[in-house]
Amino acid sequence: AQSVAQPEDQVNVAEGNPLTVKCTYSVSGNPYLFWYVQYPNRGLQFLLKYITGDNLVKGSYGFEAEFNKSQTSFHLKKPSALVSDSALYFCAVIPGWSNSGYALNFGKGTSLLVTP
Amino acid sequence: GAGVSQSPRYKVAKRGQDVALRCDPISGHVSLFWYQQALGQGPEFLTYFQNEAQLDKSGLPSDRFFAERPEGSVSTLKIQRTQQEDSAVYLCASSLFEGKSGANVLTFGAGSRLTVL
Numbered sequence: 675a676q677s678v679a680q681p682e683d684q685v686n687v688a689e690g691n692p693l694t695v696k697c698t699y700s701v702s703g704n705p706y707l708f709w710y711v712q713y714p715n716r717g718l719q720f721l722l723k724y725i726t727g728d729n730l731v732k733g734s735y736g737f738e739a740e741f742n743k744s745q746t747s748f749h750l751k752k753p754s755a756l757v758s759d760s761a762l763y764f765c766a767v768i769p770g771w772s773n774s775g776y777a778l779n780f781g782k783g784t785s786l787l788v789t790p
Numbered sequence: 791g792a793g794v795s796q797s798p799r800y801k802v803a804k805r806g807q808d809v810a811l812r813c814d815p816i817s818g819h820v821s822l823f824w825y826q827q828a829l830g831q832g833p834e835f836l837t838y839f840q841n842e843a844q845l846d847k848s849g850l851p852s853d854r855f856f857a858e859r860p861e862g863s864v865s866t867l868k869i870q871r872t873q874q875e876d877s878a879v880y881l882c883a884s885s886l887f888e889g890k891s892g893a894n895v896l897t898f899g900a901g902s903r904l905t906v907l
Binding site: 708710715716717718719720723764766768776777778779780781782783 | 793794821823825830831832833834835838845846848849881883889894895896897898899900901
């Protein structure tokens with residue numbers, strides 16, 4: 675069963691505008707949530723994670739994400755987009771309990787295109 | 791090296807051939823994961839090693855897939871009698887911590903792209 679959903683295949687934003695890449699999850703308990711970015715011909719790179727604590731998480735390259743338990747969401751945001759942010763973004767989740775396996779479950783990805 | 795190294799970067803195999811994909815994780819990393827990424831999809835978990843122990847192989851799609859990490863460092867993913875549906879990018883990732891630690895940030899290699907004709 676799909677445990678993380680990224681409803682948008684592509685997000686288009688003009689440079690300088692705020693961006694949001696959406697992610698919702700469907701696991702029980704307290705999940706561990708991650709965002710990774712994939713540039714062409716390169717491996718996935720970690721951006722940020724939520725484990726516990728403050729719902730607003732700040733990560734690399736000016737990105738942040740807000741954990742919303744009531745809406746089961748973990749949307750990725752950035753106040754001002756750069757052309758160099760254009761890439762493929764993946765949301766991922768691990769169920770928080772100990773007997774749920776080791777797999778990091780990825781969404782299908784959202785392609786972000788930032789235009790000059 | 792500084793990152794996770796995978797080889798070969800590209801592999802073309804005829805259907806029915808065996809292939810071996812290699813992963814060199816970051817030195818000292820306890821955890822090693824293999825993922826399969828089909829075109830236009832997110833990575834799908836294949837298997838997990840903690841040092842040399844394969845603790846989870848629930849994602850391996852068939853008994854044609856086999857992975858090992860005999861000395862707790864380099865890992866090899868072997869696919870026997872390749873089929874067209876095996877065409878994908880195979881990603882290796884490593885982490886300093888074991889399994890389900892909340893600090894378990896993964897460092898991914900660039901992947902091995904397998905094309906089965």
